[in-house]
Amino acid sequence: MRDVAIIATAQSKHVRAASTLNEVELIQPVIHEAIEQSGIGRHDFDFTCSGSSDYLAGQPFSFVMTLDAVAAWPPIAESHVEMDGAWALYEAWVKIQTGQADTALVYSYGKSSPGDLPRVLSRMMDPYYEAPLWPTSIDFAALQARVAIADGVTSEAQMAEIANRSRNAAASNPFAQLTSSPEVADLLSSEYLAEPLRKHDCAPITDGGVAVILAAGDKAREHCTRPAWIRGIDHRADGHHINFRNLCVAPSIGIAAEKAGVGMGPVEVAELHACFTHQEPIIKAALGLDESTVVNPSGGPLAANPMMAAGLIRLVEVANRIHSGEVSRGVAHATGGHALQHNLVAVLEGEG
Amino acid sequence: MSDSAPIELPEGLWSQPAVDTSAVDSITDVESVQLITTPAKFVYDYTPGVARTRFLRAIEQKRLVGQRCPETQKVYIPPAGVSPVSGLPTLEEVELGLDGTVVSYCIVNLDFTGNAQEIPYVSALILVDGSDIPIYGLVREIAPEDVHFGLRLKSVWVEPEEMTTSFENIKWWAPNGEPDVPKSELADYV
């Protein structure tokens, strides 16, 4: 495998509704900040890959419009995934592995505010049996939480602690949407949103975007003083139907973690794509993390959850901590689908 | 062709195995459901964005305003806020003319949109004076067979009291009587 690193990153300030901006206007400054940070000319990337979903803003061919933001002239080698940007990064990493590229621009964005996001996400369910009933993403998550609590994987109290810890951690994250939390006891006395989930158990609805620059080998060292090397990356899927799955485990995370080599060294920091509080312990268990790992120091998706970007942001948050020298080895997790169905795990390391 | 026998798929191809419903009496001798309908309706709170809003606010005042790429100096209409060539924001606004030139067109003979256009109608790529990229527009007040490349057009607007922040303010485009623009001057716009 070729050595590939994240050498530059940028995010938008994540907000509940970027109500004045179209999607190009939302992502353009983010892309250009990452490009400038990398020091690579904006026409000089060997490959470009993005992630987005038409359903979020109700915008057919959303990615065609946002291509305007990357200066695709003269024409560029480019691709797009209808998935979280973490998978766009994966495709770019594969491209670099083939030797056809040494550098890549990756970006993704989600403008969820124009629609009723939990209802929109019902279109991801089985189109014959589930989607016609219109359960929301929160309804599915609530069922998973119910199973997890019943099986002793977590508790409402632990879930409130996770919410409290995450949002308070986000106080130091300049991009976060939610940056403080009431006390745990107050959280637990609040009303249910979808029993057993309360509002604090759910990630906020967010508009935002993210951009990443990848480079291979010496090219990475040339453009970054401390590249965040991708030592392992893998993704796996579980079956879809929530009535067949054991909802309180995520076997696909375990497989991806093993393939990515999570257990090959200490995990100083982990950024987990847990959009609901009860998912954090499920992911931690599947990754084999213990209490020595700092989880979601950025606040995680509970502090800002731009759809199609929040997974890639997990890689960015780990990479940023490697760039700064704060940590030497960390794990990022991204998810797609309902109830942790599709999962990507990456191990990032600094040198020296 | 006399040979109208249907050609067969290769033999032995996988296909879905037959389903055995013999254990369920109630569905063995009735007509099977083969199709369900699953209606879906979404209403999104759409915004055209900052740059496009400026354009639409101008169009409400019977003005066409483009935006200039800071790198190539090309003028875009309707602007999306970013130059697709440089990837940079297009902050400089440029007042455009209300006339334009046909760079290409097609004659539509079927009402696809249900908008009750008179059939046939001409859908043209029109280069608005002062801009560098053609837009689609309806051409009327001329027989479809007389439309041609280089034809000069004026924009025909709805009555002042009907003006809104919409492209629909321009009802259609019609010949303005000026001489044709030579093809050579339009070569870069298709």
Next chain:
Amino acid sequence: MAERVAVVGIGQTKYTATRGDVSLPGLLREAAFRALEDAHMTFDDIDCVVVGKAPDFFEGVMVPEYSLVSALGAVGKPIFRVHTAGSVSGSTAIVASQLVEGGIHGTVLTIGWEMQSCSEAMWALSVTMPFQQQLVAGAGGYFAPYIRQYIARSGAPDDTGILVALKDRQNALLNPYAHLHEHDITYESVRDSIMLWDPIRYSETCPSSDGAFAMVMTNEAGGDAAAAEGRQPAWIHATAMRSEPALAAGRDQVSPQAGKDCAASVFKQAGITNPRKEIDVAEVYVPFSWYEPMWLENLGFAEEGTGWQLTHDGVTARDGDLPFNPSGGVLSSNPIGASGMIRFGEAALQVRGMAGDRQIDGARKALGHAYGGAAQFYSMWVVGSDKP
């Protein structure tokens, strides 16, 4: 040195307006199992599934691959979804091939599909956006002015498009999977069909189809093993993708630069210096008949302004020296999200010598081509009977 990649299994469904007798997972499984059986494999042999389809609105299912994971035998495996507009399943095939080429997986199953009977392409492609005028009537309304511009530039005879439509639809009569089997089609019937978007006639327009296409790709060892058993693989010689913005000032939409660059790249990588001579057969994305001469030029098979001459001279016919779309092409079958992969896969079938009645004798090197969006996204590959 990157890993060599071989296509060792191909499966497709019969294309039709409304398939009717299968579900969405059933449609995909039909293509997938046919490809697996062709490859002498089962789901157990597959390391990863890569899928592509056109916009989610077409079927009203967001990220549909998630509810298809079990149906595609992908539980515990990676599943990957590509979306690059009309070029999508060409791009999907390329992403699948790169997973093998980059040494990440040994054997990959890739599927492109569309179940257009779920809705109507015209609805999904022409959603009325606020503040805009509904002027462009579907894809034909968008592309027709550029076709008119091509005719003007090249001086091509008016009936070039008729000849292409006639050829492709007659080719389709040899392809049992093709959607349209118009046994009584004639030059006159195409000429007299309604002029929808003048200069595009009804019979020069692609249909709307249900369908899926699947391929199994494997590494050099897998390709060698298939060859040793007498199952000819299609070796991938080169792949390329290029994109350009939809609305860039100065962009030539008649012969887009991204198409030229993509072709130049794929031929160069494949060591091809004279594509007209070295390519034996091409499956090229021609949704409106006039795109054959346009792509002949854009791909470098003909000088600018002369592509139509090849069509008129019969060069692109089955018995010509550069057959274009012996499968019948997009003009005869068009499940949008599969149409690109059908081009890629039909090219592979030709160099495997497994194209049935539509086989071009002696085809050893073939081009697969797809494009999408506002003629702005391109994906192409060159496959051969011999190892690259």
Next chain:
Amino acid sequence: MSDQPTGQAANQAADDDVLRAPLLLEYPFRRTTGPVIGAYFTALREGHLVGILDDSGRVICPPVEYDPQSGKSLTKIVPVSSEGEVVHWTWNSMIREGQPFDHPFAWALIKLDGADTPIYHAVDASHEQMSAGMRVRARFALERRGEVSDLECFEPAN
């Protein structure tokens, strides 16, 4: 990384200056069922529920064409009871367009008698009535057309 958020500097504008309008996306999607899903909806129309036998002899309801784990084809449709037991449930008080009711109800995983996997559906009951282990039965529409709405919901069996 930068210390400051990027913001949306270039084309900044105040909220109320920017135009907005409703964008409607609406379509009555048609879904061909194939023989397995078709058998389920045929049975619903006749007022019954059916499942399918999987590789290991489990009865899966609602039926799918493939073994959920291995992907192998399944073919044997079997009857299941219209009554069963709630395994897990959640409460939905924020009703959205398209859902089975316009009043609060439960979503539940229900293991029907004769099935080995639960079905996900709505239960029309009060919050107080809901509990894991409770018995429920299917409520079919009076007029059935072979559509999703033929099975309205489940309701307490007692």
